[in-house]
Amino acid sequence: MTDADAEPTVLARASGGLGQLTLNRPRAINALDLGMIRLAHEALDAWEHDTEVDIVLLDGAGERGLCAGGDVRGLAERVNDGRAEETAQFFREEYALNARIAEYPKPFVAFADGITMGGGIGVAGHAAIRIVTERSQLAMPETRIGFTPDVGGTWLLGRAPGRVGEYLGLTGAVMDASDAVYAGFADHFVPSENLDGLRDALETRADPSSPTELVLLFDETPPPPKLAEARAWIDDAFAAETVPEIVERLRALSADRSLSERQRDETRATADLLGELSPTGLAVTLASVRRSRELPGLRDALAQEYGLVMWFATTQPDLPEGIRAQVIDKDRSPRWTPATLAELDPDAAASALAFQPETPLWD
Template identity: 65%
Template sequence: MTDTITAPRVLMSKEGALGRLTLNRPEAINALDLGMIELLTQALTAWIDDTDVQIVLIDGAGERGMCAGGDVRALHGQIVSGQAERTAEFFRAEYALNALIAEYPKPVVAIADGITMGGGIGLAGHAAIRIVTERSKLAMPETRIGFTPDVGGTWLLGRAPGRLGEYFALTGSTMDGADAVLLGFADHFVPSERLDALREALAYRADPTGPSEIVLLFDETPDPSQLPASRTWIDEAFSAPTVVEIVERLRRQGTTDAAATADLLEELAPTALVVTLDAVREARGFPNLRAALEGEYRRVLWFVNEHPDLVEGIRAQLVDKDRDPKWQPPTLAELEPDAGAGARDYAPEHPLF
């Protein structure tokens, strides 16, 4: 029997031409801690010069998902116990890993099967070849805990069609596989029942066909995304210059979906919404992922060190689970003008890169 207490949280193996990295914390839907990030970084760094490894595959153990995100309960404990520098260390290591995956000199294939959110997007969303399945559920749900999208999520959201990036960033809504391909979070849809055959083909296919061509042999067309039918009201509302005006436009739409979205936004942390809208729009103008990560790093550490809503959001959702966060301020109307400026201009003690 496998001892789940001592089993490594990242499984590393070589299979033919494939270097495989499997997140192995299925009891927590493979939520990332610092040790896992360091193991992934070490393996990827070592395989750069390993001629036996021609393709890298990143996936997750278990049936529930690739990665539910970072271990935010642990981050909550660090912040409330006065160990914010440990939290900053975690984010620096995580963002460096995100950049390493994006810039890797060999093809990286990521399989975002099942739940892939937050930190999981940081692993899967920047790979060269990104695969989703009929079980995929992708999201950047940080505003739900009074926080802001990171791990390069703003880079991806800022490049989504129309104003879908603002919509998914602010609401934290979940994408299925077809949505993820439409938004640019994934490249290929492969049915979950074919994943084992795909892994074997990537590892042992003898001819010089590239990994993209191999994946295409397994790629299928998913049922169409329902998002295009909502583009008109989403684009009209989420192109507004401020969160307050987004909510006002949603109210004027007079439709059930728009009203429900306005209700949701009015329940979420006002500061997180303003910071997030600012971050996505700033990232849209950045030249590369690293610039977006630096913008996220400033905002994330501002929340860690300067604003109470992150700790309160994690408490309400994941620690006490009373689902009754006390945001500061509690409403959008009570925000100061340009409430995102402090996070945008924050100067962390240690640089990201």
């Protein structure tokens, strides 16, 4: 599959022992479609047993980011047309790529420079060495479209410190480089102006230094993470058992004079945001992140997410409605079903977690 300029939408080239994999849909901030996923698999197939390739590097074309996520317009079309098997096929191949990156037998380095969200986390967040820059913007924003974090995002969210995972998963908050390292979504901060130098070092290394040792030559200490400053109120509010109770705690904290004015504003804004998002998406996301925390591995988290995304895609109106409101019509006025947390079936999350797709994720 190619973009308007007729170039492949994934560029794969090997030089000096470095296999470079570049997502190449810059006009769409390299959003993933099925063709790109297959091209990435083909390159990894070719390099896995190629003795001339020692390291794999993933980056994105253009100045805006590594990857803005998956092709949600295409997802909405498949859901609205009732093409469940095509939807399932996309997720199966995407999740296989996510797992493969995590398990790849050669060092896998990802440059999460610029926007890296949703499906972008799936290809960068499970790499062996994850690089962020001062331009990085990382997020799992699925609740904004009435959906739930996937691509192994709940595996990462479940292992973030304290209740940061619940906070990031429910709100879809954007992390800068400092927050991404703090939350466990990245490993190293490298200024964007040094990425070319790091890329050259990985390709032309004159000694058998490990990729990590080379990265450390370019690594710098990022500023203090904002998430660390907010941990006290995040841990307090997002430890509550249900989403309505989280909102209730946030409202109470917004009136707590022991907090700074900025913290009170943050808790108030967070409560307001949760009141605007899909009640179903929020409840399922909270349950999914917490259950992922108890799972033994990434593949188990991906299997859980696969069941959830197929539950949304085949039984829930909020997913296509959220994509319509945020991406297609852009009226930012989704009509959720149900409309409020008070109207949500208390067993909704349990029903979602119990859902069994017709075609399993792993054969």
